Amino acid sequence: MLAAHRRPRPAHRTLRVRAETTKNRLERVVPYSAPTGALLLGYLAHRATISRARGPLYLSESRRNHAQPLSLWTWSKVIRRIALAAEIPRFSTHTTRHLCLTDLARMGWELHAIATFAGHRNTESTLTYIHLSGRDLAAKLNRGMEQIHGWRVKMLARLGEPAGEAVSR
Secondary structure, three states: OOOOOEEEEOOOOEEEEOHHHOOOOOOEEEEOOHHHHHHHHHHHHHHHHHOOOOOOOOEOOOOOOOOOEOOHHHHHHHHHHHHHHOOOOOOOOOHHHHHHHHHHHHOOOOHHHHHHHHOOOOHHHHHOOOOOOHHHHHHHHHHHHHHHHHHHHHHHHHHHOOHHHHHHO
């Protein structure tokens, strides 16, 4: 059953993912952005036209399975159809997860924090989701090297000063 585990809390902009519905049986609270919140509220209003019952977040609108929870298989087919219509053939249900975790790494989040956010028990699992490009790594190296370069320039400048001046600092 897909997403039966998500209970939105709009005031806090979080979703609770219940342990029994996750691969590793760990419950977690996942934050979402204000734009996502607006989309979620729109969907919840639409969902209320399908069923007012509590439970699964994503419900079928088909005649055959009306108001039943979407299966993982159905959800994958929907995403596949959208991806092909948008001419993005390599997009899948997991693509946004890879993008999100990669973006957190780009923002400088520590690996352990990303793993916790993702609900992974160990960081090895998280590493399979993070895809930093050569450009990302070069930018990170340059940021780190700026500080080292500044220190080296200062030290070299001191070497060029007369002995008395360098000692008095």
